[in-house]
Structures are given as C-alpha cells and as structure tokens.
Amino acid sequence: MSEYVMRTNQISKQYKQQWALRQVNLAIPKGAIYGFIGQNGAGKSTMIRLAAGLAFPTSGELELFGATGGQALTEARRRIGSIIEGPALYPQMSAADNLEAHRLLKGIPGRECVKRTLELVGLEGTGKKKAKNFSLGMKQRLGLGIALLGDPEFLILDEPINGLDPMGVVEIRQLLMKLNREYGITILISSHILSELHLLATHFGIIHHGRLLEQLTAAELNANCQQYLHIKVDDPHRAAFVIETALSTTDYEVSPDGTIKLFQFVHTPGKVSTALVGGGLVIEQFMPMGADLEAYFTSRIGGAAHE
Incomplete structure (x- = not known):
C-alpha cells in the first residue's frame, strides 16, 4: 500500500493561454493534515479540482492511493469526500434530510x-430546522457531514473556514482534528488563513503562480520560524560560558x-542581559529576532517573484 494518499508527477494545467x-x-x-497555502x-x-476529478491535467500524472x-x-x-466551492445543500431541507438525499x-x-x-458533526439536535436558517x-x-458520507479515507476541503466567525473557526478546527486523529482521515485543506492552518496542519505546501515552491512538515516550518535572541558582545567565548x-x-x-x-529566554530577555552584564560582558547588540508564519510565507512568495 502506498505511503501517500495523493501524489502528482510534473502535473500542469492550462486554461486557454493561462x-x-x-x-x-x-x-x-x-494520515496527514496537509495545509495548501497560496494567494x-x-x-x-x-489542484483540488484535479484531485476530485472535476478537471483534468494538460500534462503530467495524478496518483491517488497508488492508483493512476x-x-x-x-x-x-x-x-x-470533498467540499469544493461551498457545500452543496438543499436549503429547504433539514440536516437529516440533506444527508438522506x-x-x-x-x-x-x-x-x-x-x-x-x-x-x-454535532448537528443531531437540529431537528426539522431548515438548512437555509443555519448559521x-x-x-x-453539514457540508462536512455530506462529504463524510460513505466513510472516506481522504477529505479535500477548499477554504472551509472562509467567512466563519471565531467560534465557527474553532468548531471546524476541532472537528477536523478529531476526524484526523480518531478516524485516521487524511485531509487536504486549502486556505489563505495562515494562523489557523498553523494550528491544524501537520504538513504544508506553498504554491505561487502555479508553481509549488516548497513542501515541509510542521516541525520544519516551526524550526524555520523559530524565535531567538540576537546577541553581540565584546567576548563571544566568555558569553557562551556565561x-x-x-x-x-x-x-x-x-x-x-x-x-x-x-x-531560550525570548520572553524573558532581562534575565539574559542581567547575566551577561554580571559576567563582565559589554553588550553591543541585543534584540529578539525570527520570522512569524506570515513573514515566512511572504518571504518565500516574495523571493519567488525574483527567481
């Protein structure tokens, strides 16, 4: 059995001249939650439409569960299972009737x-309430519930948290984490809300102008974005000892x-400066540094513009 749910090989898609x-x-x-990021x-x-079979590549190969x-x-x-371009709901029907249809x-x-x-999906108490009256x-x-019918192994979601209020975002995040951890469902989620993807995803792909710039794990991303204290003193060897x-x-x-x-001590810099001065060192530079998530993605996308 393939260790990958989905892979592409040199896949390209052209619409007219674009x-x-x-x-x-x-x-x-x-088993991954793959955060697909781009403007x-x-x-x-x-890419999501190609994966779901709603479009076909101009060239290259798509593999799903090892099949091509x-x-x-x-x-x-x-x-x-998928939600693409919004969930397909019958507004006059209840949640149960939507799922039955x-x-x-x-x-x-x-x-x-x-x-x-x-x-x-937490909608068992909605009774006869029509979907048009749902938040x-x-x-x-409910859209996720429809996508989950048939017990899919792979869930494809295109901007599932776009437009949600903070509580709605938390509810969807918790549900997706439950589906992944307790039911073993692999998830591909596209979003431009980077802060939310950072809380959710185990793997990331960054795409820009149709080119995949980078794939990395959450651990690799966190290492790239790690915060640190930038220190310059008159005697770095003594500083290391201190x-x-x-x-x-x-x-x-x-x-x-x-x-x-x-x-360490990024959030308690005073403790560091006190130790260095107490050790007889002259501090020449001392400041917190390191990229946050948005800065990291912006730097990757910005750099790609000049490649």
Whole structure:
C-alpha cells in the first residue's frame, strides 16, 4: 500500500493561454493534515479540482492511493469526500434530510449512517430546522457531514473556514482534528488563513503562480520560524560560558562573526542581559529576532517573484 494518499508527477494545467499549474510535484502522506497555502489565483483550487476529478491535467500524472490513470483513478476517488466551492445543500431541507438525499445520490446502503454522521458533526439536535436558517458554521458542518458520507479515507476541503466567525473557526478546527486523529482521515485543506492552518496542519505546501515552491512538515516550518535572541558582545567565548553556567542552557549557536542566537529566554530577555552584564560582558547588540508564519510565507512568495 502506498505511503501517500495523493501524489502528482510534473502535473500542469492550462486554461486557454493561462497556465494555472506548472510542473507540480506534490506529495500528501497518509494520515496527514496537509495545509495548501497560496494567494488567490495561485493554483490551489485548480489542484483540488484535479484531485476530485472535476478537471483534468494538460500534462503530467495524478496518483491517488497508488492508483493512476483512467478507471483506476475513478475507483480511487470513491474513497474521497470533498467540499469544493461551498457545500452543496438543499436549503429547504433539514440536516437529516440533506444527508438522506445525498446518501441516496451516492448509492450508500442503509440509513444508519445519517444518524451517525449527524452526531459526528454535532448537528443531531437540529431537528426539522431548515438548512437555509443555519448559521454559516452549521452549514459548513453539514457540508462536512455530506462529504463524510460513505466513510472516506481522504477529505479535500477548499477554504472551509472562509467567512466563519471565531467560534465557527474553532468548531471546524476541532472537528477536523478529531476526524484526523480518531478516524485516521487524511485531509487536504486549502486556505489563505495562515494562523489557523498553523494550528491544524501537520504538513504544508506553498504554491505561487502555479508553481509549488516548497513542501515541509510542521516541525520544519516551526524550526524555520523559530524565535531567538540576537546577541553581540565584546567576548563571544566568555558569553557562551556565561550562558551555559548562569542560564543553564546549551540551546544557542555562535556564528562565525561572533553573533549569538539564543533560542531560550525570548520572553524573558532581562534575565539574559542581567547575566551577561554580571559576567563582565559589554553588550553591543541585543534584540529578539525570527520570522512569524506570515513573514515566512511572504518571504518565500516574495523571493519567488525574483527567481
């Protein structure tokens, strides 16, 4: 069995004279929550449409659950649930009736899955209330419920938190984490809300002007964005001794030019400066540094513009 739920090999998509995707090699590991990040028009939705079978590549190859080409891909897509361009709801129907209608459309046997899905997405108490009267967060949860009919192994979500209020965002985040951790569902989620993806995703892909700039794990992303104290003193070797003895840490780096990156005490810098001065050192530079998530993605996208 493939260790990847989805992979692409040099996949490109052209609409008339416009290239939406250019030779993209994307890999989504089984069990991941893959945050797909890019500006509007970067190619996120195009890739998602290719994955769901709503569009077809101009060139390159798409692989789902190890399957490629024709009928094998069609069969693999039976293992996928998706919300693309908003959930498809019947506004005059209740949550239960919406799920029942989609169950019949998908040819899923047995009605017991409707009750189970309502409970899973937290809509079991909505009774006969019509979907048109739901809050946006409830509509998104109902859309997720529809996508979950048939017990998919891979969930594809295009901007599922766009427009939600803070409580709605939290509800969707908690639900997606539950689906991933307790049910083992792999999730591809596209969003431009970077702060929320950072709380949710285990893997990231950054796309810009149709090109995949980078794929990295959450741990790699956090390392790239790590905050630290930038320190320059008159005697870096003595400073290293003071840091290890007075502050009891070895979590630092000394650069060839003598500057020090101290990765602890970022939020208590006074403790560090007091120790250094107490150790007889003259502080020449002392400041917190390091990129936050938005700054990191902006630097990657900005750099790509000049490549």
